[in-house]
Amino acid sequence: MAPREYGQYDGITRAMELVGERWALLIVRDLLVGPRRYGELAAGLPRIPSNVLAARLKELQAAGVLRRAPRSRVVIYELTPYGRELEPVVLALGAWGFKAMGDPREEQILSPDAMTISLRTAFRPQVAATLPATAYAAHVGPAELRIQVDGPTLDVTREDGPADLAFATGPGIHRLLTGELAPARAIETGVVEVLRGPGDLLGRFAETFHLAA
Incomplete structure (x- = not known):
C-alpha cells in the first residue's frame, strides 16, 4: 500500500506523508539508538506484522530516511543523515507524550x-x-x-x-x-x-x- 497523500502543500504535510504511517516513527525511534537487522527491529516491535515492517522499511528507504547496508554478510538498516535529523523531533514528541501516559x-x-x-x-x-x-x-x-x-x-x-x-x-x-x-x-x-x-x-x-x- 502506498503512503497516503493529504492533498496539501506544506512542510508538516510532507513530513506526515514520509513518517506519519503507523509504526514508521517507532522504527525511526529504534534506529536512532543504532543500526538494526530486520529481526532485531521485529523483536523490538513485537506487535508489528511482518508485511507492515517490510513495507515501512521500503517506504522509509524510498524517502531517504534510512538505508540498507551490508555488514559482515548480513543486511542492517540504519538512518541516513537526513533521517537522523528527526532525533530532536522524536525526543520532543516523546516529552510531549509523557504528559499523557497514565499507568501502563x-x-x-x-x-x-x-x-x-x-x-x-x-x-x-x-x-x-x-x-x-x-x-x-x-x-x-x-x-x-x-x-x-x-x-x-x-x-x-x-x-x-x-x-x-x-x-x-x-x-x-x-x-x-x-x-x-x-x-x-x-x-x-x-x-x-x-x-x-x-x-x-x-x-x-x-x-x-x-x-x-
Missing part, C-alpha cells in the same frame, strides 16, 4: 530501545554537570543497558560493564522519571529493584533524568 497496561512492554530514547529525552545535562560521574546498569527485560553519565555527557549502550548502581525496571519507571514516585518509594513498591550498589544512588538517577508530568 498489563500487556504493555518497555523495550530497551524505547528505554534508551526515554533516557535521552529525560536527560538534564545542566544538572548532571553538577553531579559526580556515575554509571548505571538498567535491566529492562532480558537486556541490560549501561548508562554512563559523565558531566553533561550521556552514553547509553547495550552491553555489560562496571556500574555504581544496577537495577531492574519496566514500564512503571515513567513514574520515577516524572517525579510521581520518589526514589525510595519506587524501590518500596517494586517499580525499581536494586540489584547491586547503594540504593540511594537512585536519587542521583532521578535528579539526572526527569520529565515534567
Whole structure:
C-alpha cells in the first residue's frame, strides 16, 4: 500500500506523508539508538506484522530516511543523515507524550530501545554537570543497558560493564522519571529493584533524568 497523500502543500504535510504511517516513527525511534537487522527491529516491535515492517522499511528507504547496508554478510538498516535529523523531533514528541501516559497496561512492554530514547529525552545535562560521574546498569527485560553519565555527557549502550548502581525496571519507571514516585518509594513498591550498589544512588538517577508530568 502506498503512503497516503493529504492533498496539501506544506512542510508538516510532507513530513506526515514520509513518517506519519503507523509504526514508521517507532522504527525511526529504534534506529536512532543504532543500526538494526530486520529481526532485531521485529523483536523490538513485537506487535508489528511482518508485511507492515517490510513495507515501512521500503517506504522509509524510498524517502531517504534510512538505508540498507551490508555488514559482515548480513543486511542492517540504519538512518541516513537526513533521517537522523528527526532525533530532536522524536525526543520532543516523546516529552510531549509523557504528559499523557497514565499507568501502563498489563500487556504493555518497555523495550530497551524505547528505554534508551526515554533516557535521552529525560536527560538534564545542566544538572548532571553538577553531579559526580556515575554509571548505571538498567535491566529492562532480558537486556541490560549501561548508562554512563559523565558531566553533561550521556552514553547509553547495550552491553555489560562496571556500574555504581544496577537495577531492574519496566514500564512503571515513567513514574520515577516524572517525579510521581520518589526514589525510595519506587524501590518500596517494586517499580525499581536494586540489584547491586547503594540504593540511594537512585536519587542521583532521578535528579539526572526527569520529565515534567
